[in-house]
Structure formats: C-alpha cells, structure tokens
Amino acid sequence: xxxxxxxxxxxxxxxxxxxxxxxxxxxxxxxxxxxxxxxxxxxxxxxxxxxxxxxxxxxxxxxxxxxxxxxxxxxxxxxxxxxxxxxxxxxxxxxxxxxxxxxxxxxxxxxxxxxxxxxxxxxxxxxxxxxxxxxxxxxx
Amino acid sequence: xxxxxxxxxxxxxxxxxxxxxxxxxxxxxxxxxxxxxxxxxxxxxxxxxxxxxxxxxxxxxxxxxxxxxxxxxxxxxxxxxxxxxxxxxxxxxxxxxxxxxxxxxxxxxxxxxxxxxxxxxxxxxxxxxxxxxxxxxxxxxxxxxxxxxxxxxxxxxxxxxxxxxxxxxxxxxxxxxxxxxxxxxxxxxxxxxxxxxxxxxxxxxxxxxxxxxxxxxxxxxxxxxxxxxxxxxxxxxxxxxxxxxxxxxxxxxxxxxxxxxxxxxxxxxxxxxxxxxxxxxxxxxxxxxxxxxxxxxxxxxxxxxxxxxxxxxxxxxxxxxxxxxxxxxxxxxxxxxxxxxxxxxxxxxxxxxxxxxxxxxxxxxxxxxxxxxxxxxxxxxxxxxxxxxxxxxxxxxxxxxxxxxxxxxxxxxxxxxxx
Numbered sequence: 170x171x172x173x174x175x176x177x178x179x180x181x182x183x184x185x186x187x188x189x190x191x192x193x194x195x196x197x198x199x200x201x202x203x204x205x206x207x208x209x210x211x212x213x214x215x216x217x218x219x220x221x222x223x224x225x226x227x228x229x230x231x232x233x234x235x236x237x238x239x240x241x242x243x244x245x246x247x248x249x250x251x252x253x254x255x256x257x258x259x260x261x262x263x264x265x266x267x268x269x270x271x272x273x274x275x276x277x278x279x280x281x282x283x284x285x286x287x288x289x290x291x292x293x294x295x296x297x298x299x300x301x302x303x304x305x306x307x308x309x
Numbered sequence: 310x311x312x313x314x315x316x317x318x319x320x321x322x323x324x325x326x327x328x329x330x331x332x333x334x335x336x337x338x339x340x341x342x343x344x345x346x347x348x349x350x351x352x353x354x355x356x357x358x359x360x361x362x363x364x365x366x367x368x369x370x371x372x373x374x375x376x377x378x379x380x381x382x383x384x385x386x387x388x389x390x391x392x393x394x395x396x397x398x399x400x401x402x403x404x405x406x407x408x409x410x411x412x413x414x415x416x417x418x419x420x421x422x423x424x425x426x427x428x429x430x431x432x433x434x435x436x437x438x439x440x441x442x443x444x445x446x447x448x449x450x451x452x453x454x455x456x457x458x459x460x461x462x463x464x465x466x467x468x469x470x471x472x473x474x475x476x477x478x479x480x481x482x483x484x485x486x487x488x489x490x491x492x493x494x495x496x497x498x499x500x501x502x503x504x505x506x507x508x509x510x511x512x513x514x515x516x517x518x519x520x521x522x523x524x525x526x527x528x529x530x531x532x533x534x535x536x537x538x539x540x541x542x543x544x545x546x547x548x549x550x551x552x553x554x555x556x557x558x559x560x561x562x563x564x565x566x567x568x569x570x571x572x573x574x575x576x577x578x579x580x581x582x583x584x585x586x587x588x589x590x591x592x593x594x595x596x597x598x599x600x601x602x603x604x605x606x607x608x609x610x611x612x613x614x615x616x617x618x619x620x621x622x623x624x625x626x627x628x629x630x631x632x633x634x635x636x637x638x639x640x641x642x643x644x645x646x647x648x649x650x651x652x653x654x655x656x657x658x659x660x661x662x663x664x665x666x667x668x669x670x671x672x673x674x675x676x677x678x679x680x681x682x683x684x685x686x687x688x689x690x691x692x693x694x695x696x697x698x699x700x701x702x703x704x705x706x707x708x709x710x711x712x713x714x715x716x717x718x719x720x721x722x723x724x725x726x727x728x
Contacts, residue, residue, distance in 0.1 A: 179450060205451055231472075231595045233464035234542040235456060240441060242456045249538070255456040257465060257590045265590040267455040278542040283472040303454060
C-alpha cells in the first residue's frame with residue numbers, strides 16, 4: 170500500500186507525524202481540507218477523500234502560556250518557572266490545528282503576537298526512555 | 310418542532326452547601342442535602358410518591374469517585390426506587406441537560422413530576438488530578454497532547470478575544486470582583502468573601518509576619534500581583550472558578566399538577582441546546598461559542614422573548630472570560646461591547662441586568678455536574694423574591710435566563726424562565 174492509499178484513520182495521521190510529515194485529507198468533491206484527517210466530509214457528506222501534504226506554513230490564531238501544565242508537559246520539565254505555549258495555528262491551506270509553539274519566550278507572553286507567521290517544527294520528546302514526535306510550530 | 314407540547318414549571322428548587330467538603334460530604338450526602346432543601350422550598354409540600362422519575366446530571370463520578378451508574382443510587386437515597394432513574398453527561402453542562410430532558414419528558418406527558426439532580430464531589434482527587442479529569446472534557450486526541458489544560462483552552466479563547474476586540478485583563482478582573490461581591494451574600498457559596506476582603510486579609514497577614522507591605526491601591530493592584538499567580542496567560546488564579554463539592558435539586562412539574570405544589574410556580578418559557586466541535590481548532594470563531602448561540606437561538610424562539618426581555622441571568626463563568634463571551638453570544642451585548650457594559654456596572658446586582666447574583670461559579674463554586682441545576686435554584690429564588698441575605702434584586706423579575714456551558718464550549722444549554 171502506498172502512503173496515499175492509507176485509510177483515513179487517526180492512527181495513520183499520527184504515524185505520518187511520527188515520520189515528520191503533516192498530512193491532511195481533502196474532499197475531491199468540494200475541496201474542503203481536514204487536519205487532523207477525516208474520512209467523511211462534513212461540508213458535503215462525501216467519502217471521496219484523498220491524502221494531501223500540508224506546507225506546514227501558517228499563522229498564530231490564538232495561544233496561551235501555561236504555568237500549571239498537563240502531567241505530560243510536567244514530565245517534559247515545564248513548570249511555573251518554565252511555562253510552555255499551547256497554540257492554535259491557522260494553516261495556509263485553511264484548517265486550524267492545536268500544537269505547542271516553540272522558539273518563543275513563553276515567560277513573556279506579551280511578546281507573542283497573534284497573526285505572526287509560523288512554520289511546522291516536529292518536536293522529538295523523550296519520555297520514559299522512548300522518543301516520540303509531537304506536532305509543534307515555531308516562528309517562520 | 311421547537312415547542313413544548315404543554316406548559317412545564319419549576320415548583321421547588323434547593324441546593325446543598327457548596328465547598329471543599331469531601332470527605333465530610335460525598336455524593337450521596339450532598340444529594341440528600343440538596344433534596345431536603347428543595348423539598349422545603351415546595352410551598353404545599355412534595356413527597357417521593359409524587360415524583361415519577363429522577364434525572365441526574367453528573368460529569369465524572371467515574372474519574373472523581375470511581376463510581377458510575379449514579380441514577381439509581383441517587384433515586385434510592387430519597388425514596389424513589391423503583392422509579393426510572395438516569396444519569397446525563399455533557400461535561401459542565403450535565404445537569405443543564407438533565408433539566409432540559411426533564412422538561413421535555415414532562416411536556417411529552419410520560420411523567421408529571423421529575424426530580425432533577427445535579428451532583429459532583431471533586432475534592433476526592435488532588436487538584437492536579439482534578440485538572441486532568443476536567444481535561445477529558447476537551448479533545449484528548451489532539452488538544453491534550455499539544456499541552457492544552459482546561460484553563461489553557463479558555464485562555465486561548467481569551468487571547469483571541471483580546472486580539473480582536475481589545476479586551477484587557479482588567480475587563481476580566483471586574484467580572485471576578487463582581488461575582489465575589491455577590492457570593493458574599495449567598496450562604497450556600499464556597500467563598501463568601503469579596504476580593505477586597507481577601508486583599509485586606511492578605512495585607513493583615515503580611516503585617517503580622519512583619520513583612521514589607523505591598524503598595525496595593527485597589528483590588529486591581531492585588532489581582533495583578535504575585536498573590537494572584539498566572540495559571541494560563543492571561544488567566545490568573547482569580548479568573549478561574551473553584552474546585553467544589555455540591556449538589557442541587559429541581560422539581561419539574563406539568564401544568565395540570567404544578568398548582569398542587571405552589572401558587573407561584575416558575576414556568577419554563579424556552580429551552581435550547583447546542584453543540585460544537587470538541588476541539589477549539591475545529592471551530593470557525595475562537596472569540597465566542599457557537600453552541601451558546603445555537604442554544605440561545607432555540608430558547609429565544611421557543612419563548613418568543615429576545616435578549617432585551619431578560620432581566621437577570623446566571624451565566625456559566627467557569628472562567629471570567631466565559632462570562633464576558635456569554636454576554637455577547639447570548640445577544641445581551643454586541644460582539645466586543647460586553648467589557649464596556651461590565652465596566653459601567655450594568656451586570657452588577659444593582660445594574661440594568663444583574664448577572665450571577667448567586668456569586669456564579671467563581672464564588673459560589675463549580676461542582677461541575679451540579680452547576681446547571683444550581684443556576685436554576687438561584688433563578689427560582691430570585692423570581693420568587695426569596696434570595697437570602699442582601700442579594701435579592703430590587704425589582705420584580707418576570708423573565709430570567711440560565712446559560713450552562715460544557716467543556717471548552719462544545720455543549721451549551723440555555724433555559725428561559727417566566728412567571
């Protein structure tokens with residue numbers, strides 16, 4: 170099976186990210202794009218989907234700097250003295266995604282500007298001895 | 310479509326004490342306290358034999374208390390066995406949904422009287438795990454791995470609102486200050502203290518410890534200080550609602566039987582429920598909640614009323630930004646205009662349209678699954694002129710509204726009440 174014949178499942182979307190590829194699905198009937206991937210087009214009810222690679226370019230739609238983090242981010246070493254930035258990114262192809270924003274000073278949220286251009290940055294996070302790739306973005 | 314087949318009323322409503330009550334009070338204790346308080350509120354009395362079913366709103370006893378299947382448990386505790394008993398879940402809108410489903414069931418004719426329960430005992434878990442349990446109401450697949458916490462998602466909405474409309478942290482602080490001032494007047498509230506009182510306490514403590522006193526001119530200075538730590542920028546501790554144990558009980562009755570219980574029932578004028586994508590990144594507008602707009606549209610349409618007709622409202626202020634956004638989504642103010650109205654005091658207890666006279670989730674507390682029912686308790690009291698202490702509004706309330714939001718805005722129930 171080639172990459173583009175893969176079923177439109179969450180697992181396959183996540184496997185693409187593990188391989189540092191941001192992929193979405195596009196409805197061949199109405200052109201609507203989905204990231205994360207969807208099998209059913211909720212705009213026109215079509216199942217006529219195809220995998221498409223995303224450019225990884227976008228802009229910051231909204232964000233927060235989190236001082237009291239999730240257990241996963243606490244394990245990654247973030248805390249009150251080292252906050253991290255959760256963000257929503259509007260991709261240039263249209264869809265929005267959630268991801269950690271790196272390459273900014275999360276302890277100075279005033280310096281982070283909505284609308285700033287971003288590019289994808291796959292984050293290799295070590296947890297319990299295993300490396301995991303998470304979707305991230307950084308200033309372009 | 311969009312109409313109830315018959316009129317439905319609230320004939321009684323009450324609540325338990327809200328607070329950090331575990332282990333002194335657990336779900337069964339809280340619920341029985343709420344039931345007893347609600348029974349007391351029914352003017353001509355009500356007995357278990359009068360009640361046909363028990364609808365329980367609860368978000369996550371599974372995670373908080375390792376207990377599922379609350380419907381029959383709660384029903385049995387108040388003598389309703391073997392009548393139908395079910396649990397409804399929609400995150401923080403759970404008992405708003407239970408209330409709405411009870412209204413629909415009574416209007417259908419299948420039941421005449423339903424006891425609506427809202428229960429949640431959150432403090433059985435330490436705060437870090439409470440936050441994690443609440444996070445399951447957002448998207449576990451794509452938001453949570455990106456670091457989203459529950460406050461973090463509302464903070465994200467806040468930055469989008471700040472950016473688009475020029476809203477400021479001070480605008481949010483005003484909402485917290487107002488709701489705490491109301492909570493002082495609510496004997497059932499978890500934090501019956503104003504922010505000014507908390508500031509004075511802090512100053513006194515520092516003085517006693519012989520420490521240098523900070524130069525706080527007013528509550529805003531206090532709220533901008535390290536005494537009010539950042540949780541998720543721009544939301545600080547006092548922008549967040551509380552972790553609460555509590556329960557509420559509302560008796561819903563059909564029009565044929567309502568007058569048996571009271572001469573002054575509060576009628577349901579409209580009910581609406583909306584939904585949205587679970588992840589905020591899947592929504593077109595990050596500065597508001599489509600689920601609220603849809604629920605409000607249905608409730609206004611059913612009632613024949615519009616935003617201008619609503620005299621008081623209990624809004625879902627799980628975070629200060631949520632109250633601000635609700636004021637706009639419900640059509641009380643145009644987008645971007647609510648902050649100015651709050652600044653001018655319109656939402657205060659003596660303002661043009663008082664909001665959260667109960668103290669809101671911020672000060673009264675937020676036992677998540679109990680909140681929707683507890684909002685109806687406050688409206689029932691206010692509309693019958695029986696709110697405790699000094700928080701009864703100074704005018705006759707003919708029409709009121711409750712707004713109960715689930716998770717990071719993916720579920721919303723709006724209910725409109727009339728005399």
